[in-house]
Amino acid sequence: MHESGARAYSDLLVFLAAAGVVVPLFSRLKISPVLGFLGAGILLGPDGIGRFVGEHPWLFWLTISDQAELHSLSELGVAFLLFMIGLELSWERLKAMRRLVFGLGMLQMLACTLVLGVAFRVMGQTFVSSAVLGMGLALSSTAVVMPVLAERGRLKGSVGRATFAVLLAQDLAVAPILITVGFLAALALPGKALDFATMGPTLLTLVPAAIGLGLLVVLGRVVLRPMFRSVARVQSKGGGSELFLAACLLVVVGSGMATQAAGLSMSIGALIAGVLLAETEYRREVEVSIEPFKGLLLGVFFINVGLGLDLDAVARNPWIVLGLLAGLTALKAAVIFGLARLFGLSARAGLETALVLAPAGEFAFVILATGMVEGVASPGFTQTVILAATLSMFTVPLLAMLGQRLSGKKPATAAEVAPMLPPPADGAVMIVGFGRVGRLIGELLAEHEQTFIAIDSDPQVVQAARKAGFDCYYGDAGRSEMLKACGVQSTRALIVTMDAPTKVDEVVVAARAIRQDMILIARARDDRHAARLYALGVTDAVPETTEATLQLAENTLVDLGVPMGLVLASIHERRDQFRQIFQAATPLERRSSPTRALRAATARHRPAEETA
Numbered sequence: 232m233h234e235s236g237a238r239a240y241s242d243l244l245v246f247l248a249a250a251g252v253v254v255p256l257f258s259r260l261k262i263s264p265v266l267g268f269l270g271a272g273i274l275l276g277p278d279g280i281g282r283f284v285g286e287h288p289w290l291f292w293l294t295i296s297d298q299a300e301l302h303s304l305s306e307l308g309v310a311f312l313l314f315m316i317g318l319e320l321s322w323e324r325l326k327a328m329r330r331l332v333f334g335l336g337m338l339q340m341l342a343c344t345l346v347l348g349v350a351f352r353v354m355g356q357t358f359v360s361s362a363v364l365g366m367g368l369a370l371s372s373t374a375v376v377m378p379v380l381a382e383r384g385r386l387k388g389s390v391g392r393a394t395f396a397v398l399l400a401q402d403l404a405v406a407p408i409l410i411t412v413g414f415l416a417a418l419a420l421p422g423k424a425l426d427f428a429t430m431g432p433t434l435l436t437l438v439p440a441a442i443g444l445g446l447l448v449v450l451g452r453v454v455l456r457p458m459f460r461s462v463a464r465v466q467s468k469g470g471g472s473e474l475f476l477a478a479c480l481l482v483v484v485g486s487g488m489a490t491q492a493a494g495l496s497m498s499i500g501a502l503i504a505g506v507l508l509a510e511t512e513y514r515r516e517v518e519v520s521i522e523p524f525k526g527l528l529l530g531v532f533f534i535n536v537g538l539g540l541d542l543d544a545v546a547r548n549p550w551i552v553l554g555l556l557a558g559l560t561a562l563k564a565a566v567i568f569g570l571a572r573l574f575g576l577s578a579r580a581g582l583e584t585a586l587v588l589a590p591a592g593e594f595a596f597v598i599l600a601t602g603m604v605e606g607v608a609s610p611g612f613t614q615t616v617i618l619a620a621t622l623s624m625f626t627v628p629l630l631a632m633l634g635q636r637l638s639g640k641k642p643a644t645a646a647e648v649a650p651m652l653p654p655p656a657d658g659a660v661m662i663v664g665f666g667r668v669g670r671l672i673g674e675l676l677a678e679h680e681q682t683f684i685a686i687d688s689d690p691q692v693v694q695a696a697r698k699a700g701f702d703c704y705y706g707d708a709g710r711s712e713m714l715k716a717c718g719v720q721s722t723r724a725l726i727v728t729m730d731a732p733t734k735v736d737e738v739v740v741a742a743r744a745i746r747q748d749m750i751l752i753a754r755a756r757d758d759r760h761a762a763r764l765y766a767l768g769v770t771d772a773v774p775e776t777t778e779a780t781l782q783l784a785e786n787t788l789v790d791l792g793v794p795m796g797l798v799l800a801s802i803h804e805r806r807d808q809f810r811q812i813f814q815a816a817t818p819l820e821r822r823s824s825p826t827r828a829l830r831a832a833t834a835r836h837r838p839a840e841e842t843a
Contacts, residue, residue, distance in 0.1 A: 245275055245295050250530050265379055266628050268530050272537015295538060305535040308528030309374045309593065310487040310501035313402070315525055316377065316395070317505020318518050325506065328396055335393060335574045336400020339588070342566045343369035350562060359415045360609055363602035364616060366408050368559055372592035373398045373498070374532050375627045380587065383631060389580045390638075393571060397588055402498060405594050412601050447489055447500060451507035455482065459513040463690035463705050476520045482508070483521065512693045515686075515716045516706035536593070540621050548615060555619035560626070564589040583634030590627050591620035659683050661722045663708040663738050664729035665696050668754060672726060673701060684717060709737035711745055724750035732756045736767060743768040762813045777809055 253267035272295075273279050281294040295301065325332070348365030352358065380386050380394060462478045482504050490500030508514050545552050564585040571581030599617055602608035660676055662669045665685040676683045685703040687693050696703035706713045708727075719725065719742060727738050735753050742751055752771045755761035761772040781802050788798045 241292055245293060246301070246531060246534060249275065249534065250527065253530075264382070264530075265375060265533055266625070268533030269537040269625050272534035273540055273542070274537075275534070276538040276540075278540070278542040295534070301531055301535045301538065304528055305532035306497055307484070307487070308525070308530070308532040310497040311483055311521060311525035311528055312374055312377060313498040314483045314486075314501035314505040315518065315521065316373075316399075317502045317507075318509050318514050319505075328392070328399075331393060331396030331574065332400050332403075335570055336397045337404070338570055339397050339567055340366075340369050340401060340404050342570060343563050346562050346566055347559070350558065356609065356612065357607075359607045360602070360612075362415055363412055363598065363608050364613070366411065367595040367598035367602070368591050368616070368620060369563070370401045370405070370592040370594045370598070371398060371588045372590065372624050372627065373402060374529060374593055375590075375624055376587050376631075378529060379628050379631045383635060385583070385631070385635065389576055390583050393574070393576055393580070393584045394587060397567070397584075399502075401592070401594070402502065405499075405597070408598055409601060412598065412607070415607050442493065444490070444493065444499075444503070447486060447503055448507070451486070451504060455504075455507055456511050456513075459508075459511065459517075459705075460690050460694065463513065463516075467689055475516065479517050479521045480524070482517075512690075512697050512703060512705050515704045515713060518716050519706065519710065519712040522712065532593075536621065536624055539596075540625075541618060544614070544618055545622070551615060552618050552622065555616060556622050556626075559591065559619060559623060560589045560630075579638035583631075583638045586630040586634035587627060589630065590623035592624070595620050659718075659722060661686070661714075661717065661719060661725045663687075663725065663727045664754075665692055665701070665703050666728070666730075668730075669726070669728040670696065670701075672728065684722075686713070686717060709734060709741055711741045714738075714741055714745060719745055719749070722749065724752065727751075727753040729754065730756075732760050732763075735760075736763065739764060739767045739769055758809075758813065765814045771810070772813060774809075774813075777806075781806060 249268070249271040253264060253271055257264045257267040275281070275293065275295045277294075279294070280290050284290045284294060344362070344365040346365075347368050348361040351361035351364045356364065376394060376398060377386070380391060385391055386395070459475075459478060462474050466475050483501050486500035486504035487497030488500070490503075491497050508517055566585075567588050568581050568585035571584050572578065576584065596617060599608060599613050599620075603610050603613050660681055660683040662673055662683055662685045665673065665687040666689070669685060669687070673683055673685060683702070685696060685701060686706055686708045687696070687703060688705070688707055690705055693703050693705045704717060706717075708714055708717075725738075725742050727735050729735050729738070732755075735755075739751060739753055742749065747768070751769045752773065753764050753769045755764055755772045755774040757774055757776045761774040761777070764772040784805075785798055785802050788801075789795060
């Protein structure tokens, strides 16, 4: 019992060990971690170390034996990826992208299906079998292409938008393709006509899918915002971040299972849930919470793809498999390049887009397997095609690198990697803390036509701000992940207005760790806090006690009849003197080490009030 229980966890242990070794090693070698996971799947699978388990039983603990269990987790990885993509969208953005999604994306599906189908027909396959193979291989891999483009910093720009639009169109087309396979199966049956009696059951499968999608959209609009609002209230009162994380996992898994029950893929449900949450104030906090799970589960997906590669089958027919691989890639790349140019992409951008979309995708396995079950695809030839499709997914990182070099673009550094669409703070001012002080600053910025984004950890403050029309999000700005999700990399200035000195310090340190060149203005409790903030690297610290004194002095002098110009000049001069005093109170070595300064300061600082 004990041994069987231990073996049940052996696959998970092997995967975690592979992830702990592969990602750091490949990052150091500047190689895509996707290739590392794919290679680990081959090495740790039945065609790798697994083939020697009979001779050396101890190798069992270094192999992954239960591929079915990993397959379920890998489906979750794809669902999490689509959910994250949905968070970067909204109904308005989808509407703005409709030309690329329903134009370029759908044309790519039709054109690639036609060209590949003709090629398979020339190779001797039947009309129906050629159509099924063409539809399956016309799809590309969202789970592989999107992470590869992200790590190379190519999601922002024409290549990223065009690639995502095509992938989104393909994901939406999976269900109609499966329906079409059913039609083709009926067409292929001898002596059967395409009447309602034969096609009625197939057509009726669309009904639960449509009902399921409709219910998901309606329930999402009604339930999601109140659910996250109640969880955020508990979290803001010290309830712990695990509740928010649990709510995120519930939404992803629940929406995926709902669409799966309706006859669609989990990824479609997760994508819709992400789009619905993209319109709420919780989208950035959700994105930060879910990111680690997405990366880990996508690693499971890549390893699962590697496990599915039958090296013995490849060795039996290497030239046929490699020939199919080369032909598939070349035909799809040529078609996509022509369509990309037709839709206004430059030659270099079109070439890069064509290369990353040319390999097959994970949904090809589903469609081709369905074709074999329905009896419309030749099992022997289809298995060979599946091998070529699997190998083609291994080429995505290499083709992405080739496309980027041919386009003349250097790979982006980690700091330059941008989200698929510009974040709301792109070029705007960021206000952390949108209570009494932060809201007044925001109103003054709006009066002078300065765009801004606000972050607050109080869900009631965020709700009131959004009702008033402000671009405000719920989240903890003391985490660098939250600041990055809101676009601190491109913001013009960051203003911290919170009344809790420790939290102000945390935000300042997190922001300065990301960017040293940004204007950073922080609210300080008193003179000592202002000196500490200058040590942490703020551009300006505004102590409440000092400013109150200066305001009293200004009002007194004006009421006594001193000319306003002279009063303002003296107030500004005295403010500069205070600033110099605060800066001089900070030793130079502490100014150059904000983290050390924060550690020393918080060690003797007591918790203060919450956000003003």
